[in-house]
Amino acid sequence: MVLLVVIGGLLLAIGILGNAVMGAMDIFREKMTKDGSKTLLTAGIVVLTLMSNSAFAQDAVVTASPYFTRLSQTSFYLLLSVIVLELAVIISLLFLLRYLVGIKRKCKPKKVVAAGKPRISWWEKVNNTQTLDTAAEAGQNMGHNFDGIRELNNPTPPWWKWGFIFSICFGIVYFWRTEISHSAPSQIEELAMAEEKAAIAKEAYLKNAANNIDENNVTLLVDAGDITAGQKMFISNCAPCHGPQGQGVVGPNLTDDYWLHGGKINEVFKTIKYGVADKGMKSWQEDFSPKQLAQLASFIKSIHGSNPPNAKEPQGQKE
Template structure:
C-alpha cells in the first residue's frame, strides 16, 4: 500500500479504512460470542455439558481436529506400504479463511467489475496522469519560465507597447534616458548594440543583466511578460533619433529579415573597422 499521503483527504480515507476494519473485527467477535453462548444454552437444555467461552476454548475450536482416540473411525481403507490416510476435517481457521476469501472475491467483483464503484488500476493511472497534467498546466500558466529568450516574440498591440513604456519609464529611464537616448547606460534607439539587437538578445540582456558593467539582472524583479513588453517597446524606439542621444556603442545590428543592401553596408563597416586596425 502506498503510504505517501498527498493530502489530508487521502490520510482521512486511510484512517477511515482502519476504523472500519477495527469495527468489523469487533463485530465478528461479538457475533461469535453470541453464537457460542446460544449454543451453550441449547446444549445445556439438551443436557450436554459445554466448557465456557474463553480465548483458550476459541483457540482450541479454531484448531479442532478429531482426537487420536477417534482415529480408527476416520481411517480410510487404503494402505500404501503401511502409509495410511485419515479423513480428518479441515481446521476451522482454514475453512474460515477459505469462505472469507470467497466472500471477499464476490465483493471485489461487484465493486470493481459489476457496479464499477472504484477505479481499476489503469483508470487510477489515467486519473493520476490527468491530475498531473492539470497541475503542470496550472504551474506553467503562473510559472516564470513560460516566456524566455529562446521563444520571446515581439508584441505589436498598442496596449502592450504602452505597458512596456510604463515599465521602462519606472525602471530603466534613469540610466537609458526617458526616450532611450542613453545616459549611464547605452543609447537604445540607434542601430549599435553591445549585446545584440534582436528581440532575443535584448530580452536576454534585460533578464540576466550585464552586472559587471552596471546593468542589473531584472529576472527577479520583472515578470517574463513584463520583460517581453519592454523588449517590444525598446524595438519601437529604433531610429527615433531623440535629443541628446548618446554616441553609438558596439556593433551595428541588422535585422535578419532586413534588405540585403543593409547587410552589405554592415559588412563594409566591419571590413572598414578591420582595415583601421
C-alpha cells in the first residue's frame, strides 16, 4: 500500500512537471532555431541525464532488500523499479524545466507589473491565496470582526484539501482490508505477530546463551529450580562417590571448607567438566550441557556447611 501511494504521488508530480515543460516548449523551439548546435548539445545532456538516472534506478533495484515486506521478490522489485524510474523522470524534468526557464529569461524581458496591481508569488499560486491591499480587503471581508481582527475569505490551500481527501480514501481502504475483507492484518494483529516473533527469538537467544557457559563466565545460580535440578543430577550420578548428601565416600567431602581442586564456582564447574583422571573422576562434559554443569556446580556450593552425618575427614586446602 505504501509503495502504491508513493507511485501515485510521483505520477502526480510527473504530470505537473510535464505540463510545465510542455508550456515552455514554444520558447525552446524558438531558441533551437537561433542556436541549433548549442540546443542540440543541451538536449544530449538531458538525454544522458535520463540514461544515468535510469542506470541509477537499475543499481538501486539490485541493492534493494525484499526482507522487510511480505510481497514476493518479483512484486517488490517491480514496484521499487517503478518508483526509482519515476524519480529519475522527475529529476530529468526538473533539469529540463530549469533549462527552459533560463531560455525564457534570456529571450523574453520581464513583464512590467501594472501600477496598483499586486504581484502574486508562486507560493501564493500554490496555496491559492493572494496578498491583498486595503482596497481589496473590503471585498474579501467575511463580516466577522472580533477585537479588531477581521476574517477574510482565504480558503484552505488545494494541496491540503487533496491531502484530506486522500487520507479519507486511505482510511476507507484500510478499514475494508483489515476489518471487513481481512485481507491485511490490523495494527493489533500486527502487534500480536511481532510479539510472537519476539518471543521465539528470545527463546532461541536464551537457549543459545544457556549453552555458552564455560568455566570463564559461569556464575552461581540461586534459583530454586536450578538447585533442584542440580540435586537430582548429583544424586543420580555423583552420590556413589561423594554420598547422597555430599558427605564423601570414595571421593572427598563436599560440605566442608577444604577443597582439592578449588572451591570457587568456576573451579567446581571446571572440575566437574573435565574430571580428574588420575583420581578416577570422569569428565562429565559429554553427559551434561553447560547449563546442567552450572546447575550441578551451584548445588554443590549450596550444601557447603550443611554438616551431614558420617562426613569424611577434610582433604585438600582450606578456603
